[in-house]
Amino acid sequence: MPGSRRGRPRGALERDVLACLAAAGRALSPGEVRAELGDDLAYTTVMTTLSRLHAKGALSRQQAGRGFVYALPGGPDGAQASMTAHRMLQLLNTGGDRAGVLSRFVADLRPEDEELLTGLLAEGAGRDGSVGEYPGRT
């Protein structure tokens, strides 16, 4: 439905840029971020978002050639952060949600759901050739 495309609401681009850098796991140049987001975004828009995030302290940047590359600040507290993150996920996964205060994106599956979902992904891979976890019938 290209007609109903409304673009991102406020803050969504920052979110997507951060997620993109976290997924990459390394420093990216604005051009790489733009290519990764795979959207009809202007280079300057990506550039502005990255420098705004840097100004907020959400990203670290390094000189690379003539421009900058940006990354999520890893920092020396990485080990401790992953510990707390692990504890957090445990808390959320097990007894931490008796009352249903969280909403989880993933749904729990029954065996017949798994077939449906695998089929859906295979279909998508066959149609537009996107390489996913389930390459399927290309």
Add this chain to the structure above:
Amino acid sequence: MIALGLVPFACSLLLALTARRLAGRLNPVAAAPLLTLAALATSLATGIVLCLAGFTALARIPLVASLGGFRADHRLPWAGLAPGWGVAAAALAGVLLASALVYLSHVAWDLARAHRACQDLTPAGDQLMITPDEHPAAYSLPVPLRQGGAIVVSAGMLRLLPADERRALLAHESAHLRRFHIGFVLLASLAATANPLLRPVARQVRLAVELWADQLAAREVGDPTVVARALARASLAASRPRQPGAFRLAVAESDVRARVRALTGLPPRFRPWAAAPVLGLALAASAIAVALTFAVHNQIETAQYVSAHQHGSSTTIVVVAKR
């Protein structure tokens, strides 16, 4: 009058039996608030009826009657109700009220724990927190309130999804926060705790907010199948390594099939008339509860008035004088 008292229970049962079909005919944007409202109203109504039945049984105990300023042998409402039933109703009302309070304390406790866990994490953006975990996970939390909630995503989840599906996932979670979906879910669950007949209704509210967030995410990304693929990929990856016993809590909660159907099928044709039975049942239950409350109240006042004229005790003269 006993028959009237059963109406709110019949309404809850009807609501529970039809919740799935009615919710399926409504746009989730309407279904979530409507079903939540209906669940709350009906649950309140059944609670009131139970309390009234219990009260009329207790009022026949001479001590209670004398405290209330009337005689125990005066004809009270639901005189035909066997005392055993009245006591059972009072006990049931007490148990349900207690379980609702326990549920509320669980909510407070879980929110506090989630809040504390959030403070240990460094936020990557305004609402986004990325954990370095490999296990694919994505949540939205209603806390911290100051920020309007938080989205917690593991790095494993972000690596798993291609860029467009990542965007769909984040848009879905952010829609939960923007529309305050957790409020509907918690209120409906509270109603279902206080009246377990309404459990299927609370389940439909949960599904409706997921469909609602999927809808908003599809609009933001511009393609519903991207949202469906993100859901499929994330669910397949996330549910695989866990042991079957861990599912127990949420087994019937998220109906992945319904969500995929809504995203990949033909655009659904919503029928606004389906709101009428939901509202009708809620209204009927509430009206009966209010009417019965007034009826019992009036009869107690009559009993007090009669007793005051027979005995002339000092406390009730005040009541009479005020009238």
